[in-house]
Every structure is written in C-alpha cells, then in structure tokens.
Amino acid sequence: MTINASGWRPETPVVGNSTAPTFTGNKGLMLEEALIFEIGSAETTGVEVAPPVEAPSRLGTLGRAKPIGLPGLAEPEAVRHYTRLSRQNYAIDLGLFPLGSCTMKHNPRLNEKMARLPGFADVHPLAPVDTVQGALEVIHQLAHWLVTLTGMHSVAMSPKAGAHGELCGILAIRAALEARGEGHRKTILVPESAHGTNPATAAFAGYAVEDIPATAEGRVDLAALTARLGPDVAGVMITNPNTCGLFERDMRAISDAVHAAGGLVYCDGANFNAIVGRVRPGDLGIDAMHINLHKTFSTPHGGGGPGSGPVVFSEALSPYAPLPFVEQTSDGFRLVEEETADEHHDHSFGRMVAFQGQMGMFTRALTYILSHGADGLRQVAEDAVLNANYVLRSLDSTLDAPFGASGPCMHEALFSDSNLAEGFSTIDVAKGLIDEGYHPMTMYFPLVVHGAMLVEPTETESKAALDQFIGALRSVAERAKAGDVALKSAPHFAPRSRLDETLAARKPVLVWKDPELAVAAE
Numbered sequence: 001m002t003i004n005a006s007g008w009r010p011e012t013p014v015v016g017n018s019t020a021p022t023f024t025g026n027k028g029l030m031l032e033e034a035l036i037f038e039i040g041s042a043e044t045t046g047v048e049v050a051p052p053v054e055a056p057s058r059l060g061t062l063g064r065a066k067p068i069g070l071p072g073l074a075e076p077e078a079v080r081h082y083t084r085l086s087r088q089n090y091a092i093d094l095g096l097f098p099l100g101s102c103t104m105k106h107n108p109r110l111n112e113k114m115a116r117l118p119g120f121a122d123v124h125p126l127a128p129v130d131t132v133q134g135a136l137e138v139i140h141q142l143a144h145w146l147v148t149l150t151g152m153h154s155v156a157m158s159p160k161a162g163a164h165g166e167l168c169g170i171l172a173i174r175a176a177l178e179a180r181g182e183g184h185r186k187t188i189l190v191p192e193s194a195h196g197t198n199p200a201t202a203a204f205a206g207y208a209v210e211d212i213p214a215t216a217e218g219r220v221d222l223a224a225l226t227a228r229l230g231p232d233v234a235g236v237m238i239t240n241p242n243t244c245g246l247f248e249r250d251m252r253a254i255s256d257a258v259h260a261a262g263g264l265v266y267c268d269g270a271n272f273n274a275i276v277g278r279v280r281p282g283d284l285g286i287d288a289m290h291i292n293l294h295k296t297f298s299t300p301h302g303g304g305g306p307g308s309g310p311v312v313f314s315e316a317l318s319p320y321a322p323l324p325f326v327e328q329t330s331d332g333f334r335l336v337e338e339e340t341a342d343e344h345h346d347h348s349f350g351r352m353v354a355f356q357g358q359m360g361m362f363t364r365a366l367t368y369i370l371s372h373g374a375d376g377l378r379q380v381a382e383d384a385v386l387n388a389n390y391v392l393r394s395l396d397s398t399l400d401a402p403f404g405a406s407g408p409c410m411h412e413a414l415f416s417d418s419n420l421a422e423g424f425s426t427i428d429v430a431k432g433l434i435d436e437g438y439h440p441m442t443m444y445f446p447l448v449v450h451g452a453m454l455v456e457p458t459e460t461e462s463k464a465a466l467d468q469f470i471g472a473l474r475s476v477a478e479r480a481k482a483g484d485v486a487l488k489s490a491p492h493f494a495p496r497s498r499l500d501e502t503l504a505a506r507k508p509v510l511v512w513k514d515p516e517l518a519v520a521a522e
C-alpha cells in the first residue's frame with residue numbers, strides 16, 4: 001500500500017481474489033463465499049423429516065420424473081452462507097447511498113415495528129372484511145393523506161411499484177379517451193428529461209412514443225411540445241421534478257396546452273420527495289400521477305421490492321380508476337370490489353392486482369406520515385433539496401455541473417464526465433467510489449447529459465456524512481482528472497474487482513452447471 005495526495009490505494013491492482021494473500025481467500029472480515037451449488041449437496045439437509053406415506057399421485061403425467069437435486073446445507077452452514085453473502089452487499093443501513101432518482105433515505109425503525117404488529121403483518125387478503133377493519137382504516141387514512149398532499153381527487157392504492165403505477169395511470173387515460181370516442185389518439189409525448197420507465201410504459205400500453213427535446217437549461221421545451229400537440233396525441237408523460245433534478249416550472253402551461261388539444265397529462269411523481277408539502281400536483285393541472293411509497297415515504301427498497309406505487313387522479317379521470325378501493329360507510333370500512341352505477345367508479349378500467357396492494361408498505365408509509373406530520377413532511381422536502389444543493393455547490397468546481405448555471409437543483413445534483421482526463425469516464429469515478437466505501441451514484445442517466453452522474457443524498461444524511469461523501473467523491477474525481485491509471489481497474493478493495501459488464505449483459509450466465517457433468521458431457 002502507498003499513501004499519497006489522493007489517498008490509500010494498492011500499488012498493483014488486485015484482480016478478483018487470485019492474488020489475495022491469505023490461505024482462505026478471506027481478507028480480514030471480508031469473507032469469501034462459494035456458490036451454494038458448490039458447497040451444498042442434495043444429500044445434505046438441515047431438517048430430517050420422515051419419508052412421506054406412499055399415496056396415489058394426483059399429478060398424472062405432470063408428476064416429477066426424477067429428483068431436481070437442489071443443494072442442501074446444515075442449518076448453521078445455511079445461516080452463514082446467506083449472512084456472508086449479505087455482507088458483500090451495500091445497504092442504506094451501512095452508509096450514504098447516493099443513487100440518484102432512487103431516494104435511498106433512512107427507513108425509520110418505528111415503521112418496521114408498526115408493520116410487524118400481528119393485525120397488519122398476518123392479515124390475509126381474503127379475510128372477511130369485518131375482521132380486518134383496522135387494516136382497511138390504515139389504507140383509507142393513507143389514501144386520505146395522499147389525496148390531501150397532492151391536491152388530487154382520488155387515489156388507486158393497489159399498484160405495486162412506480163412503473164406499475166405509470167401503467168395504471170396510462171390505462172385510466174386510455175379508458176377515458178375511449179369513453180369519449182377518442183380511442184384513435186395513439187401517441188404519447190415523452191420529454192427527453194423523463195424517466196426511462198415513462199416511454200416503456202406508454203409503449204407497453206400500446207401507444208406510439210415521441211420524444212420532446214429538452215431546453216439548454218434541462219427542462220421541457222414548451223414551444224416544441226405545444227407545436228406537436230394535435231388530434232392524434234393521447235397525452236404527455238412528464239417527470240416532475242425531472243431527471244435532471246430540476247422542477248418543470250412550465251407545468252401549468254404544459255397541462256393547459258395539452259388539455260386544450262384534447263389530451264391528458266400524466267406526471268411521474270416518483271421524485272415527490274423534493275416537493276412534498278410544498279407543491280400540490282393537483283394545482284398544476286395533472287390528471288394522474290404515481291407516488292413511490294418506497295421513495296418519498298421511506299418504505300424500504302432495493303433488492304427487488306416490494307414497492308408500492310399508488311396513483312392519484314384528477315376529478316376527470318377518477319371514474320376510470322381501477323378497483324378495489326376502501327370506502328368509509330356509517331358502519332365501518334368496506335372494500336369496493338365491483339363496478340357499480342355509483343358516480344365515483346362507474347367506468348373503472350378493471351384491476352391492477354389480484355388483491356388490495358402492499359399492506360406492509362401501507363402501514364410503514366402511514367407510520368412515517370403520522371410521525372412526521374404535515375410540517376415534518378414539508379421539512380423533508382426542504383432538507384432533501386438543501387442537501388442536494390450542498391453537494392452540487394461543494395463539487396461544481398471539481399466536476400462539470402451541466403445545469404449548475406440554471407440555478408438551484410431540486411433533490412439531486414447532476415454532474416457530467418466532460419472534464420475528466422482523456423480516456424476516463426463516469427464508470428471510473430463510480431468504481432473508485434466503491435473503494436471509498438460508497439455505493440456509486442446513478443450513472444449515464446439521464447441520457448440528455450453525456451456521462452451523467454446523478455447524486456441524490458436525501459434529507460436523512462447529516463452534514464458530517466455529506467462532508468465525508470463529498471470529500472470521497474472529490475478525491476476520486478481529482479484522480480480521474482489527473483489520469484490516475486489505478487482508477488481504471490478500481491474497485492481494488494471489493495470482493496471482486498472490475499467486471500466485464502458488457503460481457504455480463506450480452507452473455508449472462510443465469511444457470512449454474514455442474515462442472516463435472518459438463519466435463520463428462522464433452
């Protein structure tokens with residue numbers, strides 16, 4: 001190891017663990033772990049059960065012909081296997097997680113305590129409604145908060161993620177247009193500054209997607225958008241605050257223009273954390289917007305879920321919202337599961353999910369909302385924006401900040417790779433950050449900025465934590481600007497060094513093959 005102006009790093013890059021200096025391959029508390037297929041066997045098990053009583057199979061020809069040979073481990077080995085693997089992962093409980101657009105904030109433990117109360121944790125989606133009145137009240141109260149915070153008319157609670165909420169909103173827009181006899185409107189306009197899921201959602205729902213350019217300051221080009229409106233346009237999908245970390249100031253004018261041309265307005269509200277308590281999307285003429293409970297309202301995410309993406313609707317779109325929803329009546333709460341002739345939901349487009357949505361996430365989100373209160377939520381947005389601007393202004397003399405001159409950012413700070421040394425790019429900075437003990441920021445996104453680095457610190461980081469992160473990112477950026485070749489093979493301190501990500505994406509190895517069998521087959 002050497003120490004110099006840019007910090008600690010190995011003299012020779014270590015590739016994988018092949019040059020690890022220990023007998024085990026372990027590096028102190030960083031433990032190597034083989035695949036479960038390599039250490040387990042079909043004969044080993046942590047539990048011994050008596051062989052099943054022979055009974056006639058009811059599977060017919062669908063019965064399994066031979067054992068599937070899944071590897072087993074004794075209980076202590078199984079516990080260690082998964083604990084060791086979990087330690088090779090990064091988590092919000094370990095440190096600042098600057099992944100832009102993902103709002104990786106602290107998940108308060110109070111939320112977990114509430115979600116684990118048996119009345120919520122053990123609730124069954126088919127339980128008789130009069131036995132789950134408390135759970136329905138949680139859904140109803142949360143719905144009330146979401147409608148109030150957004151200034152919208154109604155909310156569909158069941159969508160299970162942000163992208164799922166987008167689909168829900170677009171299906172409601174489609175149902176509304178069809179009800180008006182305007183099903184021929186087949187194009188959805190999506191600005192360049194929108195999240196990638198927006199065009200994917202529109203295409204998935206059967207629409208043609210057209211790009212609207214961004215202005216030099218990173219916002220939707222209002223003139224270009226207005227010029228494109230017409231009788232074939234179903235609507236727009238606009239991320240606000242957008243993926244450049246900027247608020248779309250022309251939102252009201254955009255909505256008015258789209259409505260005047262007969263279209264509807266979808267807003268991607270995944271970045272609501274930056275404006276909660278400060279801006280009500282309902283005041284901006286929006287017809288539908290999803291909210292990521294797993295971002296703004298601190299329910300845990302990463303590692304594939306579960307998320308929760310309720311969608312708020314304007315009065316015009318509310319009749320088309322999906323079922324089910326919870327309604328309060330004079331004798332308690334009920335689940336509205338069927339379309340009725342009632343004025344609220346006479347045109348529902350159907351269902352997004354089999355049951356009612358993510359009860360655990362609803363409980364966590366409502367706990368978070370009630371423990372913050374209206375004033376606390378407003379402060380969340382203010383502190384999230386303050387922290388992002390602190391990061392932006394601390395680093396804009398080191399890294400290029402493409403929209404730094406456009407004024408303050410919202411919840412995330414955007415940098416580019418344009419002033420790094422020849423041959424160095426965003427990936428080198430990101431991998432260098434891993435050696436500094438941080439999960440990388442969002443890379444190469446948004447697409448409007450070359451070599452984008454999108455940093456979202458969130459409001460739950462202290463000034464000391466921000467200062468340490470800023471110091472680490474500045475140090476790595478200085479090395480990339482100075483052309484430090486060691487950075488090209490970073491990370492050096494992670495369990496695995498730089499991987500060939502192109503190869504992994506093009507030729508993913510998704511199935512483990514027994515090497516002995518593979519040799520025998522050759």
Ligand SMILES: *Cc1c(COP(=O)(O)O)cnc(C)c1O
Pocket residue numbers: 101102161162163164195197239268270271292307309
């Ligand atoms: C996270 C995010 C989404 C997608 O949300 P998922 O829950 O991951 O499906 C959509 N838009 C924006 C702006 C986001 O940040």
